[in-house]
Amino acid sequence: MLNPLVTVGGKIVAENKVIVITGAAGTGKTTVQKYLLKEFGLKRVLTHTTRPMRAGEQNGVDYYFEDDESFERNHYLERVSYSGYQYGSSFEALQQAWHQGQIATIVLETLGAITYAEKLGDQAVILFMTVRNHAQLKERMQIRGDNPKMIAKRLGSKEHERDLELPAELKNRAIEIDNTNWSTTRQQLDNIVKRLQDKD
Numbered sequence: 001m002l003n004p005l006v007t008v009g010g011k012i013v014a015e016n017k018v019i020v021i022t023g024a025a026g027t028g029k030t031t032v033q034k035y036l037l038k039e040f041g042l043k044r045v046l047t048h049t050t051r052p053m054r055a056g057e058q059n060g061v062d063y064y065f066e067d068d069e070s071f072e073r074n075h076y077l078e079r080v081s082y083s084g085y086q087y088g089s090s091f092e093a094l095q096q097a098w099h100q101g102q103i104a105t106i107v108l109e110t111l112g113a114i115t116y117a118e119k120l121g122d123q124a125v126i127l128f129m130t131v132r133n134h135a136q137l138k139e140r141m142q143i144r145g146d147n148p149k150m151i152a153k154r155l156g157s158k159e160h161e162r163d164l165e166l167p168a169e170l171k172n173r174a175i176e177i178d179n180t181n182w183s184t185t186r187q188q189l190d191n192i193v194k195r196l197q198d199k200d
């Protein structure tokens with residue numbers, strides 16, 4: 001059972017929030033999350049996946065890396081198949097992040113973001129990431145050091161194509177961030193988090 005409220009001595013003082021960062025592969029979702037963790041001390045919701053680890057990734061740090069059997073043992077708030085692999089975010093991981101701090105953050109593809117918006121209502125603040133020039137996405141994945149075969153698979157996937165556009169379900173709901181220029185992105189992020197913190 002999720003505990004959406006922050007209480008002190010049994011009195012409700014605030015509502016927990018989760019910043020959901022979504023958008024197509026390479027648009028900078030993970031970069032944004034790392035910034036929010038470092039700059040504002042937000043708490044990360046770690047998710048589960050069956051995809052192979054990338055160079056430099058660690059189990060329990062970047063994801064809980066699972067096989068097909070172990071993936072099924074968790075209790076998911078939502079789960080999806082993306083570019084041939086399973087991904088899922090568990091109730092336990094969200095609750096754990098909220099135990100550590102009032103504002104959590106999670107990176108999801110767009111179907112997961114829609115589910116979060118539906119299930120959590122105003123507690124979920126949805127950020128939809130884009131870049132103006134889509135050719136930059138491939139370049140950014142190459143600079144990130146992704147395996148060329150994985151890049152081709154990812155960019156050719158129907159999920160990637162779909163996530164380039166803001167889904168109808170998130171229109172008038174998500175905050176759109178054009179991450180072509182990092183300093184503009186950072187300014188927008190700072191404003192969003194400060195607004196949320198000021199509501200406390």
Ligand SMILES: Nc1ncnc2c1ncn2[C@@H]1O[C@H](COP(=O)(O)OP(=O)(O)OP(=O)(O)O)[C@@H](O)[C@H]1O
Pocket residue numbers: 023024025026027028029030031032140141143144179180181182185
């Ligand atoms: N504003 C920016 N300008 C230039 N490069 C950027 C910018 N934001 C992020 N990057 C770089 O682009 C690459 C992809 O970013 P990141 O890994 O955050 O994307 P992602 O959306 O999480 O991708 P995926 O869904 O494939 O995991 C990284 O190398 C990152 O350092």
Ligand SMILES: Nc1nc2c(ncn2[C@@H]2O[C@H](COP(=O)(O)O)[C@@H](O)[C@H]2O)c(=O)[nH]1
Pocket residue numbers: 022023024025029047048049051078079080082087088089107108109110111112113
């Ligand atoms: N709906 C969910 N999407 C998730 C989850 N964990 C990660 N993701 C998203 O999947 C794609 C691919 O991630 P990658 O690390 O392989 O590049 C990306 O859009 C992530 O945001 C999850 O639990 N549920």
